[in-house]
Amino acid sequence: MKADILQVRNLRVYYQTSLGPLKAVDGVTLSLKPGERFGLVGESGSGKSTLALALMRLTKPPGYIEGGQVLLDGLDLIKVSENEIRKVRLAQIALVPQGAMSSLNPVMRIKDQIIDGIKDHLKKMPGSALEERMHELLAKVELKPEMANMFPHELSGGMKQRVCLAIAISLSPRVIIADEPTSALDVVVQRQVMLTLGQVQESLGVSILLVGHDMGLMAQFVERIGVLYAGKLAEVGSVREVFKESLHPYTRLLIACPPSLEEKGEFKGIPGLPPLLLNPPSGCVFHPRCPQTTSRCSVKIPSLKEVYPGRWVACHLYTEVKR
Amino acid sequence: MTALLEACNVTKVFSSGGFFKRKETVALENVSLSIKESSPSITGVVGETGSGKTTLARLLLGFIAPTEGEVLYKGRDLQKMSRDERLEFQREVQVIFQDPFEVYNPFYKVDHVLTTPVAKFHLARSKTQGRKLIEHALQAIGLQPEETLGRYPHQLSGGQRQRIMVARASLLKPRIILADEPVSMVDASLRATILENLRKLNQKFGISLLYITHDLTTAYQISDNIIVLYQGSVVEVGDIELVIKNPQHPYTQLLVASIPVPDPDRSWGQDSTPVLVSKTSTKLNRGCKFVDRCPFAMPVCRENPPPFFQTDGYRAVRCYLYKDASVIAGNAIGKDVGPKR
């Protein structure tokens, strides 16, 4: 059994507000194996972007990491010094942030932006070696070499996203966190970019944490999936198991939401409103909207338990498997 | 059969740039669309970025004028309407915009967006009557007036704000509602109610719907017939079941194949479409716009844009692959090609 490359233990990220702390991420525990594709799915307000940033220790005030551990190959990213974390970012763990396309510098050529990050980490690398590496990276993300000299505005959305991907893999990190990498892209381009991401992942053996809200995308891309609701994990398991036999009522409703191309039917949603994180419901945070709520649900917060090997769920309907 | 709202061979060209270097972008080319008066229908307009669907929406609302062709409402050209005709048009054709936050003036409570049309279109004779009207409209959508009125936009969720917009659109009992990506900025779990609301408006009140989106699946669920746009031109049009279950145009086929199905056992498959080198569209291409990405491209595709081939009683495709079928004129599509029912 390969050891986990990334272990998140009880991570808590809160936001400071005048009305008290807003618990955006409240005790998330998950692990990633080398070369694995893990999907973190959640709607807006679930805390997924907050979590992605926190894993890179990029949380900005009024957000702050209240506690927990983020172990990258044993190294706790929360506890190391500022210097250390900067060495780790991009080299060991890379982020393709949300809206990455707009974060490209509009006045720098593509090749300079890719080389920039590498130069910062490998200061001794000669110019020619950097150029070579840059061309290698472009080829890996299926971009033509002549794009190196272009500016971001000359590229389409899909291409810009591939450039961000190239930057993310430039130092061959162990983990890539992709936060909604295709949300602004058309569905045709989305498929192309995701297929490229898949190829890159296979050739480099890097682990990918895909953060998003599109269940269809998750089904097509990831191997294991975690469902996030109001800052807590509701369910974790292999993507096939979670889709075919979801355990948590929220997961079931979430999978039923996207309309199909098979036949016309009634639109399905989840009744009620997403919870106010400043004043969450007592007990299980999903219970006001849950179709299977019991009296216990409004009193006690369910903890994430392993009910089958590799299957975790936070719901009072299930008891822990006896090992 | 008279059409309520129709676009006849509409072309829109945007020119930008200074005095010496004018750049012309063809946003829409020869697009025709027709919403009938007699039977309320739901027409889906599907296209990705650059397809021209936003331009089409703005043309149909009269915000901009077509470069060629005309947009008619009840037979009258939108650009030539008198003030009274304009008011009638504004009352009978309502819009739901994409962004549920930007449509609210942050200075006012959400009531403002409901009370203004009531006042301006004289829908009620007194303030109390107006208030009642608004409350009924909200309740018909499934919203509680006590929970929504009197609040500021930022105090409500995106789904609630969008539903208030639907209620606003229904207030004036319009003939047509133009919904421009009404649910794309709303969470998946909240989309259902809004789409059900729209469907109910069509079924219960006989309001025709023009549903503009890039999301093929919601378009499939709600529409009766569909228009597929690619880079400003219509590529396929007709009954929704035919177009989606048996797409004929290579672009439509690509679109349907690219949708990620939430079923891990049904994979996307590999993709054979070449990735474009850069953003600049093929200006020199005088033929079919899809030719550079089309796996079935033939020499004739580059020379002239294909006409509409009616391959079925209820569907037409603009592709030389179907050149054996009979040709149908663009603006006849709305009249003769429509939903099966």
Next chain:
Amino acid sequence: MKALGKRLSRVGAYCRRNPKLVSGVSIILTLVLFWLIGSLLLSPTRAQPISGLPDQPPSLRYLLGTDSNGRELLAVMVVGTGLTLRIGILAGAIGLGIGIILGFISGYYGGLLDTVIKGIVDVLLTVPPLAVLVVIAAVITRAMTLDSMIVIVASLSWMLPTRTIRAQVLTMRERAYIQVARLSGMNSLEVIVKELMPNLLPYLAASFVGATAASILACIGLEALGLGPQSLPTLGMTIFWSISFSAMLRNMWWWWLPPIIIIAILFVGLFLLTAGLDEIANPRLRRRM
């Protein structure tokens, strides 16, 4: 009643978060109070020449001393502060008024009207205002009154408000809620007044403060050169007289120092006020989501 209490506590909470605004307002209010209370306690005639013995240093009788013409300087400061504030606010208001009308028309309607207005504004902005003012003032020295100075200064202070307001209107014009308002049956004037203006209040306030500050500065500049209304004891004229009578060489610090201190305090207050309004106007800080 409870609603009012809630409103006040929200205002109070905001004030705590925006110290610049609060301190700016406090400083200006202090000066206003100085003027008001001073006017009640001291008769304004004491600011006229020959109301006291000339060249007296500060004493119990003359708290800020007197100048070479026998003006009691404490009274001069009180009256002068009032006059300076009045000039600033009136000139600022006129400048802003013109700016609002032209800025909204130009920004909202666009087209030829916009091109013309924008052209005039851009050309006039290149004119060095102080030089023009000096020329105009020098021509009408004898006939210069406070009101004519206000008009002259205002005539060169409307351009910047026009430009900033036009720029803001251009960005807000394409907002979705403007389109919704038009689709709801509002005509252009209603859209400008009911939809655009309320959202521009912070910018209008900031423009007003800016125009006021610029006007006061221009007036003081003119007065210090001797081109202001000769018979009025404004702060700038006091500086002018103190220079003409060599107050610095004669070590009469009570003559040239007080007006400078008051002007400095006034500008610090205006600056803090602008910075505080800037914070309100900045949409990223304003959104309460």
